[in-house]
Amino acid sequence: MNINSIEMVGQIADLKEVDYKNTLAVATLIELLIEKGIITRSEFSQKARELELATEAEITLMRRCKSIEK
Template sequence: MERYRTTMEEVGIVAKLADLKEEHYRNTLALSTLIELLVEKGLLTREEVEHKAVEMDSFMAHSPYPMA
C-alpha cells in the first residue's frame, strides 16, 4: 500500500530543511570565526589549517562502514 504525504506533512519537511540550513550556517560561521581567531593570534597558520583539512577529507573519503 502506497502512502501519500499530506500537504501539512510536506510543509513540515520543508520547515525542517530550513531549520537544518540555518543550523548549518551557524555552525559554519562559528567554525570560520574560531579558525580566523586562531590564525590572527598566531596559534595556527592558514597552511596548517589547509593541510589538516586535506588530511581529514582524505580520511573521511573512505567510509568506515562496509559498502554492499
C-alpha cells in the same frame, strides 16, 4: 502541498539555519586561531586535506593516539 510536506520544508529551513550558524562559528574560530598565531592558514589547509582523505576510523585512531601522547 499536504501538512507533512509543509513540515518537511520547515525542517529543512531549520537545518539550513543551523548549518549556517555552525559554519559561521567554525570560520570565526579558525580566523581567531590564525590571527593569534596559534596556527597558520597553511597548517589549517594541510590538516583539512588530511582529514578529507581519511576515513572516519582513521580520524578516530588519530585522536586516540594524540590523547595517549599527552
